[in-house]
Amino acid sequence: MMVQTQSSSPRGFAAMSAEKQRKIASMGGKAAHAKGTAHEFDSKSARIAGKKGGQAAHAKGTAHVFNSQEARLAGLKSSKR
Incomplete structure (x- = not known):
């Protein structure tokens, strides 16, 4: 019978630098794109995925809450596209 111990140091992919x-x-x-197997979002599925992510972040309490100044600046950025 083999006993597994947990290591506190990261291993494999997690141990690599972010770069x-x-x-x-x-x-x-x-x-994946070259092979033709990559998932490509259309606008509807991207909107649905973004909404799910936002709901999950709010449920966890990790979502950014914009103040009025940040919301105004974000709106200005999106209108310039």
Whole structure:
């Protein structure tokens, strides 16, 4: 019988620098697109996914709550597109 112990130090992907993780993830995304198996959102499914993420963040208490100045600036940015 083998007993597993938990390590407090990160291993594998988690132990890599953020830059190296991004590089590897980017390679995977490029490969999926080249192969034709990457998921591509249309505007409706992207809106639904964003809404789910926002609801989850609010439920966890981790969502950013805009003050009136931030909301005004965000609105100005989106209107310039």
